[in-house]
Structure formats: structure tokens, C-alpha cells
Amino acid sequence: MNKQVSHIGIAALVLLSALIVGTTYWQTWANAGLADRQDNEIRLVAQFSIKRGKIYAADGRTLLATNVNKKRAGRTLYFRRYPTGPIFSDVVGYSTQTRNRTGLEQSYNDYLTGSNANLDTVLSSALDKLKGTTVTGNDLVLTIRPSAQALALRLLRGKCGAVVALDPSTGRVLVMATNPTYNPNLIENRFGVATRTNAPCGAPLVNRATAGKYAPGSTFKMVTAAAALDTGRFTPDSHFYDPGYCEEYGKQVRNAGNPEAPETFGNVNLAFGFEHSINSVFCNVGKTLGAGTVLDYAKRFGFYSLPPLELPESERVASGLYDHGRLFDPRHPDTQVDPGRLAFGQERLAVTPLQMAMVAATIGNHGAEMRPQIVERIVSPAGKTITHLQPDQLGRPIKRQTADELTHMMELVVTGGTGTAASIPGVRVAGKTGTAETGRGNIYTAWFAAFAPADAPKVAIAVVVENQPNGFGGAISAPIAKQVMEALLR
Amino acid sequence: MSTASLTYAGFFFVVYLGAHLATRYAVPFADPYLLPIAGLLTAIGLTEIYRLNPTDAFRQGIWIVVAVALFAATLFFLRHDYRRLERYKYLFGVSAIALLLLPILPLLGLTVNGARLWVHVGSLRFQPGELAKIMLIIFLAAYMREKREVLAQGRLKDWGPLLVIWVLAILVLLETRDLGGGLLYFGIFLAMLYVATARIAYVAGGLGLFLIGAVGVWKVTPHVQDRVTIWLHPWTTSKVYCPISGHLALRQDCQSYQLVKSLYSIGYGGYGGTGLGKGTVANLNGKQIIPDLNTDFIYSALAQELGLIGAAALLLVYMIFVLRGMRIALLAEDGFSKLAAAGLTFGFALQTFIIVGGILRLIPLTGITLPFVSYGGSSVVANFLLLAGLLLVSNRANREMLR
Numbered sequence A: 001m002n003k004q005v006s007h008i009g010i011a012a013l014v015l016l017s018a019l020i021v022g023t024t025y026w027q028t029w030a031n032a033g034l035a036d037r038q039d040n041e042i043r044l045v046a047q048f049s050i051k052r053g054k055i056y057a058a059d060g061r062t063l064l065a066t067n068v069n070k071k072r073a074g075r076t077l078y079f080r081r082y083p084t085g086p087i088f089s090d091v092v093g094y095s096t097q098t099r100n101r102t103g104l105e106q107s108y109n110d111y112l113t114g115s116n117a118n119l120d121t122v123l124s125s126a127l128d129k130l131k132g133t134t135v136t137g138n139d140l141v142l143t144i145r146p147s148a149q150a151l152a153l154r155l156l157r158g159k160c161g162a163v164v165a166l167d168p169s170t171g172r173v174l175v176m177a178t179n180p181t182y183n184p185n186l187i188e189n190r191f192g193v194a195t196r197t198n199a200p201c202g203a204p205l206v207n208r209a210t211a212g213k214y215a216p217g218s219t220f221k222m223v224t225a226a227a228a229l230d231t232g233r234f235t236p237d238s239h240f241y242d243p244g245y246c247e248e249y250g251k252q253v254r255n256a257g258n259p260e261a262p263e264t265f266g267n268v269n270l271a272f273g274f275e276h277s278i279n280s281v282f283c284n285v286g287k288t289l290g291a292g293t294v295l296d297y298a299k300r301f302g303f304y305s306l307p308p309l310e311l312p313e314s315e316r317v318a319s320g321l322y323d324h325g326r327l328f329d330p331r332h333p334d335t336q337v338d339p340g341r342l343a344f345g346q347e348r349l350a351v352t353p354l355q356m357a358m359v360a361a362t363i364g365n366h367g368a369e370m371r372p373q374i375v376e377r378i379v380s381p382a383g384k385t386i387t388h389l390q391p392d393q394l395g396r397p398i399k400r401q402t403a404d405e406l407t408h409m410m411e412l413v414v415t416g417g418t419g420t421a422a423s424i425p426g427v428r429v430a431g432k433t434g435t436a437e438t439g440r441g442n443i444y445t446a447w448f449a450a451f452a453p454a455d456a457p458k459v460a461i462a463v464v465v466e467n468q469p470n471g472f473g474g475a476i477s478a479p480i481a482k483q484v485m486e487a488l489l490r
Numbered sequence B: 001m002s003t004a005s006l007t008y009a010g011f012f013f014v015v016y017l018g019a020h021l022a023t024r025y026a027v028p029f030a031d032p033y034l035l036p037i038a039g040l041l042t043a044i045g046l047t048e049i050y051r052l053n054p055t056d057a058f059r060q061g062i063w064i065v066v067a068v069a070l071f072a073a074t075l076f077f078l079r080h081d082y083r084r085l086e087r088y089k090y091l092f093g094v095s096a097i098a099l100l101l102l103p104i105l106p107l108l109g110l111t112v113n114g115a116r117l118w119v120h121v122g123s124l125r126f127q128p129g130e131l132a133k134i135m136l137i138i139f140l141a142a143y144m145r146e147k148r149e150v151l152a153q154g155r156l157k158d159w160g161p162l163l164v165i166w167v168l169a170i171l172v173l174l175e176t177r178d179l180g181g182g183l184l185y186f187g188i189f190l191a192m193l194y195v196a197t198a199r200i201a202y203v204a205g206g207l208g209l210f211l212i213g214a215v216g217v218w219k220v221t222p223h224v225q226d227r228v229t230i231w232l233h234p235w236t237t238s239k240v241y242c243p244i245s246g247h248l249a250l251r252q253d254c255q256s257y258q259l260v261k262s263l264y265s266i267g268y269g270g271y272g273g274t275g276l277g278k279g280t281v282a283n284l285n286g287k288q289i290i291p292d293l294n295t296d297f298i299y300s301a302l303a304q305e306l307g308l309i310g311a312a313a314l315l316l317v318y319m320i321f322v323l324r325g326m327r328i329a330l331l332a333e334d335g336f337s338k339l340a341a342a343g344l345t346f347g348f349a350l351q352t353f354i355i356v357g358g359i360l361r362l363i364p365l366t367g368i369t370l371p372f373v374s375y376g377g378s379s380v381v382a383n384f385l386l387l388a389g390l391l392l393v394s395n396r397a398n399r400e401m402l403r
Helices: A002-029 A031-035 A041-048 A103-107 A119-131 A146-155 A217-230 A270-275 A279-289 A291-301 A339-343 A353-364 A400-416 A473-489 B003-026 B034-052 B054-077 B082-104 B128-153 B156-176 B179-197 B200-220 B222-232 B257-269 B298-331 B335-359 B377-402
Strands: A063-072 A075-081 A139-142 A161-166 A173-179 A239-242 A245-248 A251-254 A266-269 A320-323 A375-379 A385-388 A393-395 A430-437 A443-452 A459-469 B109-112 B115-121 B124-126
Touching: A002 A031, A002 B179, A002 B257, A002 B298, A002 B335, A031 B257, A041 A075, A041 B257, A146 A161, A146 A173, A146 A473, A161 A353, A161 A473, A173 A473, A217 A270, A217 A279, A217 A291, A217 A339, A217 A353, A217 A400, A217 A430, A217 A443, A217 A473, A239 A270, A239 A279, A245 A279, A245 A339, A251 A279, A266 A270, A270 A279, A270 A400, A279 A291, A279 A339, A291 A320, A291 A339, A291 A353, A353 A400, A353 A430, A353 A443, A353 A459, A400 A430, A400 A443, A430 A473, A443 A473, A459 A473, B003 B034, B003 B054, B034 B054, B034 B298, B034 B377, B054 B377, B082 B109, B082 B128, B082 B156, B082 B335, B082 B377, B128 B156, B128 B179, B128 B335, B128 B377, B156 B179, B179 B200, B179 B335, B200 B222, B257 B298, B257 B335, B298 B335, B298 B377, B335 B377
Parallel strands: none
Antiparallel strands: A063 A075, A139 A375, A161 A173, A161 A459, A239 A266, A245 A251, A375 A385, A430 A443, A443 A459, B109 B115, B115 B124
């Protein structure tokens, strides 16, 4: 009998060993897969047991995101509060229990939760865990100026659109406002209320500054003019004759204004054509250069790639030609793209306000394009700065001379052309208006892109306002740009 | 350290001392490892239950006192010769079946989580299956000791009572819808039959019969089909019919809810665990995630808080218990003692495997308690009686050896 007893004894031990193997499988191998499961509430509780870092505006005082703690089942949980409500929501985003995180809350989640790989943070988080104290994340200080941001949002009230302001020489994002916006504090419990809007358009959760796609209209002439000058094919003095239209494929492409009696300027030069945004002039420039060259220059400015910014990828879109909603990079641009309409910013072009601000900033920065950045510095819970913003040059899309000639042409726009509404007394402002057709009757997208002071710019800006009946960029967007620039230059 | 936890520690120490003195007096030659191991497991269980639900821990404390009292009484009355129990083998057999059938009775029975395993008198609940298990082992040990030789020959007449038991076990399984219990009883039966007859063919045949029975039950019982589906596919990506609510839902939000949440709990433990008392058992709204955490799923709470190191150590403690139990069976001189000790030890190991294996998705999950650790009065009492049985056998064997 003893042999049999040892046999079942071994069988029993084998069964129990299988339990050790099973436990090892779930706790090591399958561990990560389980943690990623959507319905894993333990993971969620762990996330909310961390005291997320606070987020501040550029002044280091204006609190954009903070925590309130609640006791639940003997454990302190930290829930997000956003003191500035809708003013920074599209940049800061939200972090809630039931929805995916957005904005900087998403892209800087590692830093905000103290789980980034930075040595200081790793040590202090591990120590917190060992001591059983709450893990505290790192704070963010943004580059955005709170008062200018609030002003921009106020100016957009009742309209749909966006304002992006950059520091041309460093790439700092000074203002990133979009309307309609939402109150991030309501996302968790009153999502329906949070996403309701009084503005005459929908999608308040979309950051129009980085993910809004708009026909650029005449603001794209900055790119076309840059190509014209930089290739050496044209100078600001190049001569054109404007009959009020431009011939393309045997058809007349008319200047802006009353389609029955378009403005006619006669003998002009390139600078004058830019100043008064004469479509026929740029149509001819486009025909001469070819769509391929114009698109090449657009790519140099960053078109056809996601604008580099710290926001999540899903909240940024690339600028360029769009065909049936998809980015369209023509293989044979000279046959696939209408060069004349491309040159004055129509065709199938769609751009983000951020991209146009980057174009203006590059021209202002003498042709060097800086990476736009929104996080000024990251500060550990102990008050130590872990990283701070390093200006980063993305490239040099155009020559210095081109940029300076273009700057001069853009100054003319504000002093005597279509953009006089943006002039600031005592400051040299360089700008470009845009009034893009939307394909719906007299409804236009009103644009203004500018930088100031023209000789040593401190701010570059792009303003877009959607759905303006008979609205011109010079009348609607230029005054907004002016006020925001004034606030930033003060 | 709060006064409450110190009180519990003091209380536990006194109870353990009582149990120790009882064994010193009644079974001085018994194996010295088993009681400390049982004490350790009980203490781990009580600590975890206290951490999860202090009210339950208080009740568990009372049950531990009751169990230790019964343990001491058993040792005291059977200290001279437990083998007289052999004489009452049919009484044990019939009582075991009666206890198993008790929950089916209309007024007494209670259905919990789809299985009818409980008996309740007023607010007092009891799982008679736990006690039935021990009685069944005593019956089988006595019966098989007597019929060893003839069973090995395979005469139908001698097989009669065993087949009756098998048919009854399957019927009980069908009626109570208790897959885990059925597996446990039948596994013990086969193991003891193998020890008694040394015929591996019986084990194979028995397993075959069990499989046929199990498939039959699976065919006719939706509850059992459910368990198997949950085991094979706990997660669904699209919504399926949820029998609990009657609506469509993801299976992980419906039938496999507890299993899946328990796996999350185990996975979260990782190598080192969160530390005792520092695990996450409640969701963001403060609601306990796994409802049956301190009974059937106590292993997943322990695995989270103690980590792989702690959980593996816990399982090793179970293995030591099994090793000592089998050693007692080896040392025992007579067939009844051998069979009883082997049966009790194998039952202990198999029960551990069925619940933890179910939690770990090695086998379909069926609700059964983790010996000594889970919350539950009947379980604690039954396991201390099991311990008493092993100590009695061991005491006799060692005493004879010293003579």
C-alpha cells in the first residue's frame, strides 16, 4: 500500500506545483496584458491614488490644473480640477475616470504621474512607494501667457475659430485659443453639458488651433511669395499686368470681390500684388513656378507632416492638399494640381492655424523655423527644475534675404494694403490677410497672419474665424490679431 | 498597530495555545508540524479577512474557537483508539449522503451563486458538504480496508456499495449543481481506491466514468455549461447574452466578472505584492470589486498583497502539510489508518487545487473554500476535524513505533 500512498502523494504535490506555475504566469507573463484591460479597476484606482502634478501658465502662478482629494474605502484618491475652466481646456485637456485622457494631461502623463524615466523622479517615486506615502507627480509650467490667452478667447466669443501666437525666435507658444471650447470640470459627470455650445458650430472638444483644417486663402500667398523670391525667379519689383483675372486652362480665374466686376489693378509689381492680395498676380506666379515648386516650399515650412508640438498626435493634423478628407501628396503635381488656384491658397488646400503661425514666425525670424513648444519647464515636487525648454531650430525653409524682402512686403499690407486694421501705433507690424472661399455662397473663412515688431519680432500670430458671411480677413481677423499682439507686446 | 489588531493577535495566541495543550495531552506522539502549519494558515486567513472585513473576522474568530473546541473534543474522545470508528462505517456513509442531500430539502436549502450547497436555520448558514467530505473518507477507509482483496478481484457484489456511492455522488452533483464538490468527492474516492487495490485500471475506469457523468451533467445543466464557457472564454470583445441581467453585455461584465477581476487582482500583485493591507480591493467609488473576496476568492486578495513571493510561499506551506500528511499515511500500520490519512490528505490537496486552480483558470472555476484560509464556519470546523484525524493516526503510528 505504501507505494500507492507515495504515488497519490506525488500526484497531490504535482497539482499544487501547477498552482505555483499558474500564479507565476498571471503575475509575471500575463501581468502587463491584464493591466492594459479597459475594465481593470485596480489599475484605475492606482492611477487616481497618485497626486498628479499641477499645471501652471507662463507666469508660474495661474493654476490650470490641480487636484481635490476624496476618501474612498480608506484610501485617498485625487481627482482633477481645472480652475481656469474653458480658457485652457484644449491645451491642458482632461484626465477623468471614464474617458481617455486628452491634451497635455495625456502627452505628459508620465511626468504628471511621476512615472517618467528621469532619475530624480524614479528615486523619489520609489521612495514614496516604500514609505507608503502618496506618489506625487511633477508640475508643468507652460509657455502660455494667461492674460493674452483669456483676451484671445474673449475676442473669439460668439465666433468659431482659433488664435495661435508664437515667439518667433524661440518657438514658445504664447497663446493657443480655440472657440467653441468646453469646461473640463464637467467632462466627468455632465458630459452632455460640457459639450454643449452657444457658438454657431459644433465640436467644442476639438482643438481648432492644431486640428482644425481650413482653406488658407490668401495667407498662403506668404508661401507662394517665399517660393517666388527664394527661387530667384521673381523679385518684389517683378512686373505683372492685372486684367482682373488670370487665364488658366482657357478659363478666367477672377480676383476677389464682386464676381461680376472684380477689382482690376492694371500694371503692378509683385510687392503691390502682395499688398493688395491680387489673385491674378499670384495665379501667374503659380503658373510660372509650377505646383511642384510651390508644394516643395510648403513642405519646407512643415506642410505634410504633423506640426511638432507636445500635444498628443491625435490632436494634431498635417496641413496640405486634402482629397476626399485624406492628405493628398501628388506624385505628379504639375498635372494633378491647379497651380494658379494653389498659389493663392485655394485648390484643395487645408491648413491648421498653428501651421500658418509657424510660417509667419519663420519669416519674422529671418527664415529660420523654430520648433513650437508649449512646456516651459517641468518641476519636481521638491521644487527642482527637471527640464526646461530648449529652443530648437527645425530648419531654414527660406534664405535670410527672402525673409527680409517678404517682411517688407508684409509690412506694406498693414501700412496701406488689406490689413490696415492690424496696425499698432508705434510698432511695425507685418501681416497677411486671407479670405478663403468655403464653397458655400458668400461664406468665407477669415484669416490673418502677422508678426511684430517687424525688425525684431517678439510675436507671430495666426487668427482664423470660420463661416463669415461676406467677411474679409482684414476686417474680422486682423483686429483680433492686433489686440492679442498688443497684449503680448506690452 | 491598533488595539483591535492586538486584541486579535492575543486572542489567536490563546486559542492556539489551547489547541497546542490539547494535542500535548491527548496525542503527545503526533506529528509536530501539522498543528503549527494549520495555525499559520488560519492566522494568514484571519489577518486577510480582518483586513477585508472586520465584522467577518469577528465571526471567523468565533468559528475558530468552536472549531478548536471540537478539535480538542475529538482528540480527547478518540485518544485511546480511534479505530473503533470503523465499526460505524455505514453510519458514516449514510450520514455523508444525508448531509450532502440536506441542501436539496425545500425549507433548509439555500442557493448561492447558482449552486445549492447551503443549509440555513434562521440566519445561521452552514455548508454540510464540508463535513460530509470527512465522513465519506472515514466510510471509504473502513469499507475499503475490509474489502481490499475482493475489490481487487473485481467481483460485482463487492462493488455494489461503491457504485451506489458513485451514482449518488453524480446525482448530488446534478441536484446541487456543484461541479467542484463532485470533482472533489470523486477524486478522493479514486485516490483511496487506488491505494486500497493498487489497480491503476480502476483509476482510469473511474476517471472515464466521471468524464461520462460530467459530460452528461454538462449536457443537461445550463449552470455547468456556463462554468465551462466562462473558463474557456472569460473575455468577449462583443456583447453576448447575459443570463444574469437578461440583457446583452460583455462577458467580463457579466458571468465572468468575478473571475476576470480576480485575475486583475492577482496580476496587480506582481513579484513582491502591494504589501498586506495595501492592496486595492475597492473601485474608485469605494465599492468592493469582487463580492466573494474573503471566501472563494481569498487567494486572489492574498496574491495581490503578498505578490508571487508570498503566494508561492503560501502554496509551499500547503505542500508541506500534504507531505506531512502523506508521511503519516506511510507510517501508519493498519489499512484503515493508512487509507484514512491518505484520503484526508489527498482531499485537502485536491480541494486547494480545485479552488486555486479555478481562480487561476487552470480548470473551470467552482466555488469551494481554501482550507484554513477562507472565511466560513463549516470550512474551519471541517478542516480542524481533518487535522484532528491526521494527528490521531500519527499519534498511534509513532506511539507504536516507540514501543
